[in-house]
Structures are given as structure tokens and as C-alpha cells.
Amino acid sequence: MSNELRVPTMAELFAAGQEPEVLFWVGCAGSFDDRAKKITKAFVKILNKANVSFAVLGTEESCTGDPAKRAGNEFLFQMQAVTNIEVLNAYGVKKVVTACPHCFNTIKNEYPGLGGNYEVVHHTQFLKQLLQDGRISMEGGHFKGKRITFHDPCYLGRANGVYEAPRELIRKLDAELVEMKNCRKKGLCCGAGGAQMFKEPEKGNKDVNIERTEQALDVQPEIIAAGCPFCNTMMTDGVKNKEREGDVAVMDIAEMIATAEDL
Amino acid sequence: MAYLPQIIFGIVLVFGIGFFAKNVKRLSRNIKLGKDVDVSDNTQQRWKNMIRIALGQSKMVVRPIAGFLHIIVYIGFVIINIEVLEIILDGLLGTHRIGLKFLNESLYGFLIGSFEVLAVLVLVSVIVFWIRRNIIKLKRFLSNEMSGWPKSDGNIILYFEVVLMCLFLLMNATDTAFQSLGSGNLISQYVAPLFSNLPESTLVLIERSAWWLHIVGILIFLNYLYYSKHLHILLAFPNTYYGNLKPKGQFKNLEAVTNEVKLMMDPSADPFAAADEDAADPEKFGASDVTDLSWVQLLNAYTCTECGRCTSECPANQTGKKLSPRKIMMDTRDRLEEVGKNIDANKGAFVDDGKQLLGDYITKEELWACTSCNACVEACPVSIDPLSIIMDMRQYLVMEQSAAPADLNNMMGNIENNGAPWPFNQMDRLNWAKEE
The missing domain is CATH 3.40.50 (Rossmann fold)
Structure with a gap:
């Protein structure tokens, strides 16, 4: 079995004129925390196995601003949100899946008011759907x-x-x-x-x-x-x-x- | 002279209700000190929530024992008050049990009989409540914020209920005409024999005294509400109506900040433009005092009945931290009362008293202990949102005072510089895909 992960970025797909079914929002923990990276990889392995067409933002992703907002720094939160929304909208993202409930909550509930409207699902919801559809x-x-x-x-x-x-x-x-x-x-x-x-x-x-x-x-x-x-x-x-x-x-x-x- | 009791009754009634109206006016003035917030949406859902949560007590039964007993007292309170209607009519018209003139005996008996049964059930429930507070000493009634007045307040309400219910039964038991009806005296027939040796005139005296004390007691109780946590019997209804309808995780986006951020991100904005002379002063970010909160948050504070379900579910409180969501609500109400009294004392204008909600009532330590987990919001039986006040005050601390804990400043610095709460380079965000 190949251990090679297939992790396309939005930029790559965009250059090839393709649009993925879903954007995988990895989140800061999923990108940098050693323990959380294992979760990220496990989720990608499942996506690969199920042949889900997905992409990540990679280096274009930035903190959603959740911890800043909950800490009381609305300013920093909105700066992060507006920047992320610009990137997401530029790629025409419609559906987002994430393994982090904080990213999930912020993008789903707090981004729409700032111009970011996407269908956002938590990875457990997404996996449940894959199962129902017989894809895994x-x-x-x-x-x-x-x-x-x-x-x-x-x-x-x-x-x-x-x-x-x-x-x-x-x-x-x-x-x-x-x-x-x-x-x-x-x-x-x-x-x-x-x-x-x-x-x-x-x-x-x-x-x-x-x-x-x-x-x-x-x-x-x-x-x-x-x-x-x-x-x-x-x-x-x-x-x-x-x-x-x-x-x-x-x-x-x-x-x-x-x-x-x-x- | 025959009209004297009626005149006295009328005067007592007018004073009782007039005083209450004055308190309602003060209450409404204080709540309106809060910032305006638009809650005109989704009227249908709001009515549904009010009916389900306040009228239907749906969240009370999450804790079955307290919930069940509360429902008895609540139903008893609502239904027995139908009797008050008769008392008022009798008092004003000089009649005795005017209900018998409108209803046939068996229906009247059925009604009064149900009231008597409910009165006993209420008595039992109230006694259990008293035992829970004073003998079993349930933890949630013993927190720091529950000493002094809040503790007495809780007990005074229970004593009031006991006295009112006993007076009601006593009044029926000593009413010989009513007893001789033989219907409706379901409970009072067992009380009546205690007085069987007394002469008729004494019985009338006891009956009249109980009748008068009952109605006067109710009027006093009505006016006690404003000074008590018991205000929830009225405010639970508007409070559940105006409760949050959005997902609990959705915190509001500050519009004032959005405007600033948009300006900053706008490439065509002129960085050297002179400030607009007519522009209003920039809005204060977050809340340091009650007047920075919304009127719904202030309504929340008056609605709180200090049951402590929020605090007992709070993870910070459970692990010994100072934060208690109930105290957040009690502090907000206390400070709002203080501001209200200040306005009354200064002919309608607030005079700076050098105090504020932040620091003088709620400390930073409490605010920073919150995990924003929404357990308190979920636990509240009347849709109070302590978390929103905590978050508004954190906003003030961070955006107006730059007073976040050092660790959080580091975290925010990292987000600003490299787009993650930790000091990792944004260019390394995809490294995981290549690592083994």
C-alpha cells in the first residue's frame, strides 16, 4: 500500500482549470501540531481512498481568527476573517470540510456576516455522508x-x-x-x-x-x-x-x- | 359606614397596584439604559420559544426533582390566583364569594377544591425547597455570591408562599357558609374541626382576618418582586421571547470593527484623507459598564432567579476558579440598580460615581477563566446568556485597554505575524503532507 498522500492545493487545481468537490480546511493545529497532524493525515488517507476530489489552501491558509475573537480581539479576528474570505471567494469555494470544530464554527457561523458564505461541515459529518453514499x-x-x-x-x-x-x-x-x-x-x-x-x-x-x-x-x-x-x-x-x-x-x-x- | 371596608379595600388596592406600576416603570427605564439591539426577527420562532420554555417550563425538568416541584408551585401560583380575582371583586363590591352568583355550586366547588389541593401541593413543594436550601444545603445555593441578601431573599419568598397558602386554607376553613356547602372544601374540611368550639363571631373574625391578610400579602408580594430574584415570574416571558435564536457558537461580529477593517483593506482609501469633521467619536469597543451592554443583556440580569444551574455546569467553577456565571448576572443587576438609583438621585442624569461593572464588580480573573463552552447558556431555564457579557467585557479589556494576559498577547502576536497562534511560518503550513 502506498503511503504517499495525495494533497492537491487549490492553486494547483485552479491552474489546471479544475474545481474540487470540497475544500479541506486544515486549520493551525492540523497543520503544525504534531499530534493533530496525524489526524490530518488520517483524514486525507480516507479522502484519498474514497477518491474524493478535494484540495487544501496550503500556504494560503491562515488562522480563522477564532482564538483572537474568543480572547476579545475582534479586530484581529475580522482582519483574519476578511483575508481568508478573500482567498476562499477568489477560488469560488462552495463547500468546506474541517477536522477542527473551532474552524468549523467560525467559518460556518461568523464568516457569512463578513461576506463568506459556504456550506461548512465537520469531518465527522462528511465521513458519515461518505459512508451513506457507499464511498467508504x-x-x-x-x-x-x-x-x-x-x-x-x-x-x-x-x-x-x-x-x-x-x-x-x-x-x-x-x-x-x-x-x-x-x-x-x-x-x-x-x-x-x-x-x-x-x-x-x-x-x-x-x-x-x-x-x-x-x-x-x-x-x-x-x-x-x-x-x-x-x-x-x-x-x-x-x-x-x-x-x-x-x-x-x-x-x-x-x-x-x-x-x-x-x- | 357600611361601605367603609369597600373604601379601605379600594385604597389598599390602588396603592398596591400603583406602587407596582411605579416599579415597573423604573425597571423598564433601567433596562432601556442598555444599547439598542434588533430582535424584531423571527417572531414566530420567538413566540414558540416563549411558550415552550417559559410557559411550558421545558428546561426546568432537565433536573427532574427541582423541575417537578417547580412546576407544581408554578401551576399553583397561576391557578390559585384565579381566586384572587374573586377576592378583588368581593372586596370592591362588598359581596361574599361572588363566584357562587355566576357559577353553579358544583362548578364553584370544583374550582375551589382544586385550589385547595394545589395549595397543599404548593405547601409541600415549598417546604422541600426550604429543606434543600437550609438543611440539605445543596452546593449550588451555597456559593460565595449567595451569602447575605440573596440567601435571605430565597427564604423570604418561601415563607411568603407558606403564609399565603395557609391563609387561603384558613380562610376557607373558618367560613361556615362555605363549609356547609359541602363541596369545594376538599382540604379545609379537615382544618375546620380545629375551630369547631369557637363561637360564630370569632370564626367570622378569623375568616375576615385571613381574607384581608391574604389579599394584602399578595399585594406586598407583588411589590416585593422588584427587589427580589423572584422577578423571574414576570420577566421569564419576555426574556425567553428575546432569547438568542442563532447557533450558540456564533458570537456577534462587531459592526464598528467591520467598518474599520473594511477601510484598512480598501486599496482605494486615501491614507492621508482628513478626518471627517462631522464624524461621531469612534464607538467604544466592548463593555466596561452596564450601559455598554445591550438591553437584552440587562433584561437577562433582571430575569435571573439565582438558581445556579449555570454555575454548577461551569467547568471553570467546577474546578475551583473564581468564575461563576450566576455572579456575572447578579453583579450586572446590582450595578444596574446602582446606576438607576444614581440617575434618580440626580434628577434624571447619571453622575459619574467612579465605579463600573468591570473591576468594581466583576474581576479580570473571573473573565479570563471562561472557556466559552456555553454550558451556562445551555443550563439556564430562562434563556439567559452570561457568556455574551463575559465576551463583551473581554473585548473591552483587549481592544480598549490592551490588558490581555501575556500568553494571549503572544498568541495574538503570532496570528498577526504568521497566521497561526503558534510561532510557525505560514510557508510551512503544508509541510505535514510531505512528512512521514
């Missing part, structure tokens, strides 16, 4: 019967009401989906949102990611499934803090599907 088939063998709990990313769940797409994918892997004490609408934050990822937490008696990891470990999962690169980092840190990295893995749903497919 999921062999559950690898995860069959495994106890998996799903951590709802705030910006996917509460913020945008997407709760079922990731869960359906987990069930399709023949895994045993177990829910934490706080799930879906009542899901507990991992502690990274609202620009917390980039600062030290305020004084308290515990870190939020530890609290959430404890909730996850309470249901004795073999895998904590995530759908956000930041949640992934926070939960991975939490599992390490509890010295459980030997028997509990934190995986993005795209990674699980890529593993199941032996990609």
Missing part, C-alpha cells in the same frame, strides 16, 4: 467490541448541535459506545476553548482537562474518541497525568476509521 466501507474488525467513549467538543456539540454524526461512526465500527456522566448537551468542556489553549489556567483546585479525563476514565474506556485537535491534546494530557496512557488511547474519529480501514 467501514470494517469494524479492529475496534469490534472495544469500549469507546466520545468526548463532545463544545464547538461541535452545544455550539452547533452536532451530536450524532460522530456517535454513528463509532457504532459503525462495531464498538461499544459508552457515555460519560456529562455528554451531549451537558458535555463538559476539555478546558481548551475560549483561547484557554494558549494561556495558563486561572487559579483553582484542578485543571478542567483532569476533571474531564476523570469523567472519561470513570466509564472504563479503552479509547477516548475525540473530534477536535484541542480536545485531543487536553484529553491526552489528562490521560498521561493519570498515568493511564498504557491502556487508554485518545483517538480522533478519523484516525479510528483510517486504522479500521488499514490505511
Whole structure:
């Protein structure tokens, strides 16, 4: 099996007079964070396998401005947004898929008011659609019967009401989906949102990611499934803090599907 | 002289309602101190939300015990108040149980009987509520912001309800004519024997006293609302109507900033153009005081009944940080009241008192502890949005005061310089595709 990823850029396709079906918005974490890059690659492997015509912006992509906006810097957010929208509109982008719920939320909800109107889907929604259309088939063998709990990313769940797409994918892997004490609408934050990822937490008696990891470990999962690169980092840190990295893995749903497919 | 009770009743009623009207006027004036915001869209959806969330109590039952008991008290409150209509008519017209003139005995009995049953259910619920607050001491009623007046307020409301319900039952039990009807005294028939040895005149005295105290109590309660968290029984309706209809993750884009950004990005803008003389002063970014917030946010503050569901769901609060979304709402209301009183004391104009919401009420430490996870917004049974206030205040801190934590300044510097929150070169964004 070839390990070579096919990652066309919008610029290349544009030069060749082609238009992809969907733009894959990689996001900063997906581009630069070592852990998140694995999620990016897993998702691309699935796209390649399913022969999805997609492209990335590559070096033309820039931060959506989400952390700046949540930190209170509306000015920087709008500068980023307007610049990104110019690039996206220049390429005539109609549909965007991203593996980051923060990028997803910002582009979907906050870009339209600034002139950026696209159909935006989270990668779990996109994967669910591929499955429904028969473009990928999921062999559950690898995860069959495994106890998996799903951590709802705030910006996917509460913020945008997407709760079922990731869960359906987990069930399709023949895994045993177990829910934490706080799930879906009542899901507990991992502690990274609202620009917390980039600062030290305020004084308290515990870190939020530890609290959430404890909730996850309470249901004795073999895998904590995530759908956000930041949640992934926070939960991975939490599992390490509890010295459980030997028997509990934190995986993005795209990674699980890529593993199941032996990609 | 025969008309004296009616005259006294009329005067009491006019004073009670007049005072309440004055408070409503003050309330509405204070809320209008907020910035204007357009909420005229989607009227159909808004009505639906109000009916489902406020009238239908749909979010109360997320916590089944409190939700169920609350629904009993709520239904009891609404339905038993039909009885108040009769009391008012009797009081003004000098009649006794005027309902019997309009309705046949069995229907009247059915109505009063239901009120009596509800009164007992309300009594039981209110006692359970009191136990939860004072004996079981549920954590969410014990936070720092719940000491002093908020704690007393919560209990005073419960005492009010107990007294009103007892007076209602006492009034029925000592009304011999009503008892002899034999229908409608579902509960009071068991109270009546306690008074069976008393002479008729004493019974009348007790009945009249209970009747008067009941109606006066209700009027006092009506006027207590403005000073209490109990205002939610009225404001929950407009508040759910004006609640946010957009996805919770969608934060508003500041128009003032959009205008600036567009100007900056416009290649044909003349960088040396003289400032427009007529142009208004640039708008203040974000919020440092209540008058920078929107009127919906101020309505939110008056609607808050301090139940603490928001705070108990807040990840920052759960892990011991200072942030409590409930306190954000309580502080906003307290400061708004202070501003309102200042305006009243200074003949209608606010005189700078050297205080503001930011710093004097809400600290930076609270604001920076928020993860913007929307758990508080989701938890609120009456569609209050504490997160929007936190975000508006962060905007003020960052855009007006450059007072972000150093780590966040680094992050923002990185975004400005290389388009990512970390110091990586934008030209390296696609390197992952070539890495093993």
C-alpha cells in the first residue's frame, strides 16, 4: 500500500482549470501540531481512498481568527476573517470540510456576516455522508467490541448541535459506545476553548482537562474518541497525568476509521 | 359606614397596584439604559420559544426533582390566583364569594377544591425547597455570591408562599357558609374541626382576618418582586421571547470593527484623507459598564432567579476558579440598580460615581477563566446568556485597554505575524503532507 498522500492545493487545481468537490480546511493545529497532524493525515488517507476530489489552501491558509475573537480581539479576528474570505471567494469555494470544530464554527457561523458564505461541515459529518453514499466501507474488525467513549467538543456539540454524526461512526465500527456522566448537551468542556489553549489556567483546585479525563476514565474506556485537535491534546494530557496512557488511547474519529480501514 | 371596608379595600388596592406600576416603570427605564439591539426577527420562532420554555417550563425538568416541584408551585401560583380575582371583586363590591352568583355550586366547588389541593401541593413543594436550601444545603445555593441578601431573599419568598397558602386554607376553613356547602372544601374540611368550639363571631373574625391578610400579602408580594430574584415570574416571558435564536457558537461580529477593517483593506482609501469633521467619536469597543451592554443583556440580569444551574455546569467553577456565571448576572443587576438609583438621585442624569461593572464588580480573573463552552447558556431555564457579557467585557479589556494576559498577547502576536497562534511560518503550513 502506498503511503504517499495525495494533497492537491487549490492553486494547483485552479491552474489546471479544475474545481474540487470540497475544500479541506486544515486549520493551525492540523497543520503544525504534531499530534493533530496525524489526524490530518488520517483524514486525507480516507479522502484519498474514497477518491474524493478535494484540495487544501496550503500556504494560503491562515488562522480563522477564532482564538483572537474568543480572547476579545475582534479586530484581529475580522482582519483574519476578511483575508481568508478573500482567498476562499477568489477560488469560488462552495463547500468546506474541517477536522477542527473551532474552524468549523467560525467559518460556518461568523464568516457569512463578513461576506463568506459556504456550506461548512465537520469531518465527522462528511465521513458519515461518505459512508451513506457507499464511498467508504467501514470494517469494524479492529475496534469490534472495544469500549469507546466520545468526548463532545463544545464547538461541535452545544455550539452547533452536532451530536450524532460522530456517535454513528463509532457504532459503525462495531464498538461499544459508552457515555460519560456529562455528554451531549451537558458535555463538559476539555478546558481548551475560549483561547484557554494558549494561556495558563486561572487559579483553582484542578485543571478542567483532569476533571474531564476523570469523567472519561470513570466509564472504563479503552479509547477516548475525540473530534477536535484541542480536545485531543487536553484529553491526552489528562490521560498521561493519570498515568493511564498504557491502556487508554485518545483517538480522533478519523484516525479510528483510517486504522479500521488499514490505511 | 357600611361601605367603609369597600373604601379601605379600594385604597389598599390602588396603592398596591400603583406602587407596582411605579416599579415597573423604573425597571423598564433601567433596562432601556442598555444599547439598542434588533430582535424584531423571527417572531414566530420567538413566540414558540416563549411558550415552550417559559410557559411550558421545558428546561426546568432537565433536573427532574427541582423541575417537578417547580412546576407544581408554578401551576399553583397561576391557578390559585384565579381566586384572587374573586377576592378583588368581593372586596370592591362588598359581596361574599361572588363566584357562587355566576357559577353553579358544583362548578364553584370544583374550582375551589382544586385550589385547595394545589395549595397543599404548593405547601409541600415549598417546604422541600426550604429543606434543600437550609438543611440539605445543596452546593449550588451555597456559593460565595449567595451569602447575605440573596440567601435571605430565597427564604423570604418561601415563607411568603407558606403564609399565603395557609391563609387561603384558613380562610376557607373558618367560613361556615362555605363549609356547609359541602363541596369545594376538599382540604379545609379537615382544618375546620380545629375551630369547631369557637363561637360564630370569632370564626367570622378569623375568616375576615385571613381574607384581608391574604389579599394584602399578595399585594406586598407583588411589590416585593422588584427587589427580589423572584422577578423571574414576570420577566421569564419576555426574556425567553428575546432569547438568542442563532447557533450558540456564533458570537456577534462587531459592526464598528467591520467598518474599520473594511477601510484598512480598501486599496482605494486615501491614507492621508482628513478626518471627517462631522464624524461621531469612534464607538467604544466592548463593555466596561452596564450601559455598554445591550438591553437584552440587562433584561437577562433582571430575569435571573439565582438558581445556579449555570454555575454548577461551569467547568471553570467546577474546578475551583473564581468564575461563576450566576455572579456575572447578579453583579450586572446590582450595578444596574446602582446606576438607576444614581440617575434618580440626580434628577434624571447619571453622575459619574467612579465605579463600573468591570473591576468594581466583576474581576479580570473571573473573565479570563471562561472557556466559552456555553454550558451556562445551555443550563439556564430562562434563556439567559452570561457568556455574551463575559465576551463583551473581554473585548473591552483587549481592544480598549490592551490588558490581555501575556500568553494571549503572544498568541495574538503570532496570528498577526504568521497566521497561526503558534510561532510557525505560514510557508510551512503544508509541510505535514510531505512528512512521514
